[in-house]
Amino acid sequence: MNRTDRLYAIVEELRAVTPRPRSARWLAGRFEVSTRTVERDISALQQAGVPIWAEPGRAGGYVLDAARTLPPVNVTPAEAVAMAVALHRLAGTPFAGPAGTALRKVLAVLPPAAAEAAHDLAGRVHLVGTGPATPVPALVADALTARRVLRLRYADQRGATTVRDVEPLGFLGTPVHWYLVAWCRLRDELRAFRTDRMTSVTALAEVAPHRALDPDDLDIPRERFRQVSLV
Structure with missing residues (x-):
């Protein structure tokens, strides 16, 4: 069991028996790790804001405050x-x-x-400053999780329109605009498409192949943008 799985399992184990405690030794046996590892895991969860308390004494251990935490939720x-x-x-x-x-x-x-x-x-969303507040078409917003090839009718800065099939790789938000970073099959290279210049968007049935997005490919100095973080 990797650490992410174990942290999740510890929370659910404590939730299942609340308000009774579980000792570090019991948890160590349950997850086949050392008590020191359990103590480090509990500390990490506490620092992340999970309300776990230590009860002293022979019958003590760790207790999850169920009233201040969430059960498994269907957040995508x-x-x-x-x-x-x-x-x-x-x-x-x-x-x-x-x-x-x-x-x-x-x-x-x-x-x-x-x-x-x-x-x-x-890791595929990057912001310059706090990012823009402009709306993004729903199909484009879902592009990365849907992993569908998109067919764009796209107008360049001169107003000339082309139709392109693209493989979505990430998003870049500047103070003014959102861009879809994608592999453009028409140009056979990485391109950034301003979402307000997309005059139409169609999701194709084809699943886009996996491609890594290197932040250096964005051609923006690293000190100017921030990768969105969940921690």
Whole structure:
């Protein structure tokens, strides 16, 4: 069992027996790790905002405050990333810290596969500043999770229109515009498409092949953009 799976399993084990405690020794036996590893895992969960308390004494152990935590929730990876993007707009406000804690609580109770998918998706979203507030077409917004090849009718800065089949790879948000970063089959290279210049979007039946997106390919100095983070 990897660490992400174990953290999730510890929370659910404590939830199942609350308000009774589970000792570090019991949890270590349950997950076949050392008590020191359990203590480190509990500390990581506490730092992430999961309300786990230590009860002293021979019958003591760790207790989850079920009234202040969430059961497994049906938050999709895209929804988790949407929360993270929204948090970037709270930077510097009195609510940035509590909002970050709230997101970590949601992530702590996501099934491991969903949490892993959310982290992968977040790694494909980059912001310059806090990102724009302009709307994005629904098909484009769903492009990365749907993994469908998109057919765009796209107008360039001179107004000339072309039809392109593209493989979505990520999003870039500047202070003014959203861009879909994609592999353009017409040009046979990586391109960034401004979403407000897409005059029509169609999702094709074809599943896009996996391609890695290297931030260096965005041709923007690293100090100017931030990758969206879920932690």
